[in-house]
Amino acid sequence: QSVLTQPPSASGTPGQRVTISCSGSSSNIGSDYVYWYQHLPGSAPKLLIYSNNQRPSGVPDRFSGSKSGTSASLAISGLRSEDEAEYYCAAWDDSLSGVLFGGGTKLTVL
């Protein structure tokens, strides 16, 4: 099935490490790179991780990505209040011949 599954919510306290998972299939994550986007309320989404685990210039090294088989994860260490946002994974899907986004994970910093 061509979907990317993320937990709807995640939370942590300042300084903690949190991870957000993204589960897919052989037609998407299993055969292409995974990208992660941060979406703050009222702003445009921002590229956070590209090609599974690479950070664009300007993205703090507190953010890291990984991929194994048909699943991927985004890890945020040293959690800060400004990290409170919605996070989306994305990947090309060969079956759909299109880009799939995960459903999004709302991160709350307690």
Added chain:
Amino acid sequence: QVQLVQSGVEVRKPGASVKVSCKASGYNFITSGISWVRQAPGQGLEWMGWIGLYNGHTDYAQKFQERVTMTTDTSTSTIYMELRSLRSDDTAVYYCASVKAGALSWFDPWGQGTLVTVSS
């Protein structure tokens, strides 16, 4: 540095069409095209399709195949997304995003978004 500036808020009645523009500046060979992504109220991001900047090639998501057309005006570096036969569930913020060559899921940067409201 690529910059994308989108047109303003639109309000349409069901059954009408809307055409959203995205003016690009500062792009080079790294930018291969522009994708359109939308976010309905309370929903996640949804990819609608993309258009190649240099050859006008388009790929549309199956869901929008029959109702969407993406075009470019190279003289003004403006990309357009037209959505027809609008329904209330097309109410959303529509974003354009720069696509990196060879990486159709690489969206960076994004336009500021255009709110389209469909209501009778």
